[in-house]
Amino acid sequence: MSLLRLSQGHLNTFAKCPRRYQYQYIDQLNAPISPDHQAQLDRGSRLHHLMQQRELGLSLDAILNPDDPLRAMYDALLAAVPDLEDASISRAAEQSRTLVWDGVALTVIYDLLMVKGDRALIFDWKTYQNPPRRDILQQNWQTQLYPFVLAATSDYAPEQITMTYWIVDQTNQVHSETFAYSAQWYQQTQANLRQSLMALEMAQSEYQEQGKPFPQVNIQAQKCQRCPFQQPCQRQETVTFSPQDWRRMLTTLPASPGE
Numbered sequence: 276m277s278l279l280r281l282s283q284g285h286l287n288t289f290a291k292c293p294r295r296y297q298y299q300y301i302d303q304l305n306a307p308i309s310p311d312h313q314a315q316l317d318r319g320s321r322l323h324h325l326m327q328q329r330e331l332g333l334s335l336d337a338i339l340n341p342d343d344p345l346r347a348m349y350d351a352l353l354a355a356v357p358d359l360e361d362a363s364i365s366r367a368a369e370q371s372r373t374l375v376w377d378g379v380a381l382t383v384i385y386d387l388l389m390v391k392g393d394r395a396l397i398f399d400w401k402t403y404q405n406p407p408r409r410d411i412l413q414q415n416w417q418t419q420l421y422p423f424v425l426a427a428t429s430d431y432a433p434e435q436i437t438m439t440y441w442i443v444d445q446t447n448q449v450h451s452e453t454f455a456y457s458a459q460w461y462q463q464t465q466a467n468l469r470q471s472l473m474a475l476e477m478a479q480s481e482y483q484e485q486g487k488p489f490p491q492v493n494i495q496a497q498k499c500q501r502c503p504f505q506q507p508c509q510r511q512e513t514v515t516f517s518p519q520d521w522r523r524m525l526t527t528l529p530a531s532p533g534e
């Protein structure tokens with residue numbers, strides 16, 4: 276049996292909705308992407324490309340015209356992130372690491388990994404229209420997995436590792452959120468991973484051996500409206516009403532037809 280390979284994207288999708296994980300990663304259904312979302316993805320991937328070129332010391336002229344709107348975003352990020360220009364700080368861009376843990380290969384890609392004194396700094400570039408709240412970022416599997424894999428595959432203790440998101444918004448304002456890792460958080464990540472992997476492996480074996488689909492998310496969680504798999508999932512244009520909605524509708528109905 277081949278090793279299950281997971282990234283933070285797999286874990287986030289499974290946490291969001293197990294059925295969505297099935298469609299995306301097992302059935303490999305193509306998810307339609309709106310032009311707005313595609314533009315957002317392109318913006319993010321071009322920024323990553325630029326930052327990688329820069330770290331490799333390659334010229335940006337071929338991929339960045341002076342009047343390219345991306346230049347303002349790139350310049351804003353360079354001005355905001357400290358130590359980027361300090362050549363004495365050792366660093367690696369787009370560094371990939373894999374940790375085999377509990378029979379699963381966990382893969383991460385660090386946009387930039389810097390070593391400053393006795394500390395390891397993980398930097399991640401993000402582009403969002405509106406930056407997410409800190410508590411949402413903290414729950415994201417990327418925030419858990421990236422420091423975890425570094426601590427498990429290096430000599431750095433969890434307390435020596437930080438993870439910082441550098442987020443450029445729609446108006447090229449740069450926001451940052453830093454998470455200091457710790458031994459306690461490391462233990463918590465292990466527990467969360469164990470729980471998620473158990474649920475995922477069970478869903479996968481029931482699907483493969485009995486044809487039982489992965490569980491859908493509870494419709495009341497309102498995660499389906501923006502899901503690209505509404506059609507195969509038969510949750511298309513589904514409208515749900517809470518008991519309060521029903522009461523309100525019943526009390527506003529006319530007492531008899533024609534009233």
Ligand code: SF4
Nearest residue numbers: 292295491499502508
């Ligand atoms: S439509 Fe809802 S239940 Fe179905 S895959 Fe998407 S999020 Fe999950």
